[in-house]
Amino acid sequence: MKPGYEEAFSNLQSDYISLCLEYAEGKAEEVFAYLYRTETMRMFNVFFRSDGKILAASQLVTSCNDEELMETGRNDISKLEEICSEYEAAVPNEIRMHYDVKTGKYDAEVAYEDYSIKDKVTPFQVFMNWLKEERVKQ
Secondary structure: OOOOHHHHHHHHHHHHHHHHHHHHOOOOOEEEEEEEEOOOOEEEEEEEEEOOEEEEHHHHOOOOOHHHHHHHHHHOHHHHHHHHHHOOOOOOOEEEEEEEOOOOOEEEEEEOOOHHHHOOOOHHHHHHHHHHHHHHHO
């Protein structure tokens, strides 16, 4: 891995959170963004905490097209691949990002193993399970 990778990787994650915050129009207390990629599949999705409730993107902002948000997120996965290629780093299969708007605290879980083959689950199932886990915490 070449020098500069951590900064480029962090900047990309910041771009994803910024994309989500822009979509949320100031209504989000927390952002939960999910990115999944393999050679043949790309997925991006997000949910939010607003007024203490966990909401899907379409539940938070009904005036916007959440498909544009998801498409932009999926398309930006190519930036992740470019960064990893440029800095000779392994490309993650999964990134779970959590950002607390009030405190500015950011956490991410990065995985390099394709669980969909081993565990026979889809990325959408994993995303929905994460959303359900956060709803239970409410």
